[in-house]
Amino acid sequence: MNYTFSKKVDSLKPSAIREILKFTSIPGFIPFSAGNPSPEAFPVNEVNEIIKDIMTNRPIDALQYSITEGYTPLRDRLKKYMTDKHSSFKEFDELIITSGAQQVIELATKSLCDEGDTIICEEPSFIGSLNAFRSYGVNLCGVPLEHDGINLEKLEHELKTQKNVRFIYVIPTFQNPSGVTMSLSKRKALYALALKYNVIILEDNPYSDLRFSGENVPTIKSLDTEGIVLYAGSFSKVLAPGIRVGYAIAPAQIISKLVVCKQVSDVHTNIMFQIVADEFMGQYDFDAHLQKLRDIYRKKATLMTSSIDKNLSKDITYNAPEGGLFVWCTLPSHVDMLDYCKRAIDQKVALVPGSAFIIDGNAPCSNFRMNFSTPSDEQIIKGLELLGKVSF
């Protein structure tokens, strides 16, 4: 049989990162291409204690069907936490538990976009989100990122000229892949522009709890007086990614559509780990846990940047990260970036070519992304020694 696939999906390629992940799980490769949290960041003993308690005292709660909106105690806890700690849950908002923040991106796209509608995003941007957008046949419009966030003039130009813009997608803190954090003044200006042009902002914020230097910047959601921000949060980087627990905060009308879409997608998120996330935040010192993660990642990021300084040509520049999991590097413009990444593979060092994060993957690109959370300290040292051997 000749299979015919939907037009929106037929053109979709598997994520380069996922493909590289599979490739670099081969022992012997230095996994700078991944985005996995460090295994030492997982609170294994605490999770073990919580699961023991659940399986002893209320196993049926963790095994039976549950409701699509999510485990009510976790929803209530997150509403309070996001209100008290980040001013990011408003009186008009609701909250849904999702199967990771990736599901927020998908549910938002499905709920808000018809085929041919436009989504504006930072460029470069997270490949998982770009592919989710593509999978609904939307028109993707990239706006260049600057050192302090999205280029506002170009953003307004696109808002003026593009048709049916349904939302602006941003990762304002420790952006993936660039590591850029949007300044507060740009966040305010972005919010004002979105309001002026009557467009929703999708704020994807998986990394902000992982700030290990510099000053916190308020979320865009915290500025949201008019109900135009859909916020995506996640336990992947602050608890564990394999559990697939994230959440969305948005005006109740939007959340109700996300609930309907989630119902037909996976009914509900696995309930055991919703309870685990709730109990972890309730029984343990969550702030102290986050502090521990910051210490782990500060150390690893510093090791990576000092190893870059020691081993790589000064012609390769990078942004010193203040948080998140990545270092974004720029090659001199005369260097063929894809060729460089291929020769890194020959040295058994896996990088992500920057073009993976660009809407037009064939456009010229001089960047590559390196991750410091997955490799061990030894791998970081060894990997950069090996990368130093790749000449150009």
Place this chain on the structure above:
Amino acid sequence: MNYTFSKKVDSLKPSAIREILKFTSIPGFIPFSAGNPSPEAFPVNEVNEIIKDIMTNRPIDALQYSITEGYTPLRDRLKKYMTDKHSSFKEFDELIITSGAQQVIELATKSLCDEGDTIICEEPSFIGSLNAFRSYGVNLCGVPLEHDGINLEKLEHELKTQKNVRFIYVIPTFQNPSGVTMSLSKRKALYALALKYNVIILEDNPYSDLRFSGENVPTIKSLDTEGIVLYAGSFSKVLAPGIRVGYAIAPAQIISKLVVCKQVSDVHTNIMFQIVADEFMGQYDFDAHLQKLRDIYRKKATLMTSSIDKNLSKDITYNAPEGGLFVWCTLPSHVDMLDYCKRAIDQKVALVPGSAFIIDGNAPCSNFRMNFSTPSDEQIIKGLELLGKVSF
């Protein structure tokens, strides 16, 4: 802000069953409306032992990111099991682990259907699937169900006259809601028709392991010599639904599209319970476990049908189930079914109105669905006594 939603999603209503589930979780209601497995069917001790072992010996495996296709040992085990036990994994097939069988339905629809394409389904059919189809803006075409499966003449008429039919959706064994099992001869004829008209069959099979009387009927997938069957399986009814683990078997080309769609939806299914499912099948006697479930459900089904016989008017007819979780009842045609269900609620007995399973929810319908796996034995007895008081 006035929110604008996508056309395909804007018209979608929350599932009546999910809404009723919420309603009937209020203590005091008899939950004949649910579809939950019986809590006594969950292998709590075994799951507890397996999780203990994982958290002691390889916690990182269960907490770290994993690959979209699913946990390789579980995939390999299911391929072998479905080959050896059900002849339902072919040499051209691949297998993906999903977040419940509901996700198979969604990924299949997204991968195979553009807006306006046609899906043919049995009528009545499972509301969760109907809503997943609706959420992609497809044209839904219902073909009446008979005592031995779909009406083949009407099916062929639709295959001839409908445009862009992308697949035929069937639940051939213990159909939800009707309980009907398609005869082997109809399965063969259905397969031949699908082949003739070059249309894929989506075979949704969550209940077949729960046969407690009568003879097993081979899956449609087992007849699939030409690679036209996409099979959806699930651990929800044979292990536990809260864990959200299901799977799809289909020709490799189709599975590769499902993988791409799953990647942008939830990256992967929670990995802990993929390992649990694998270890449960490997370490314990899965056949003996299924036999235990059959004994539980035979007893509960018999209690429900004997209580119907004892309490309800003989004018209410039903199909005695040979498996699955439901009894499908038919009221005399002069009775207002919705009014009957409302008056059952007054007696604190929750039923699902049959119209929930019909494409045109406003079409005349004389059926209601009762579930025997969720209520306790006492609730079954009490519930049917109460339902007997609802006159017509």
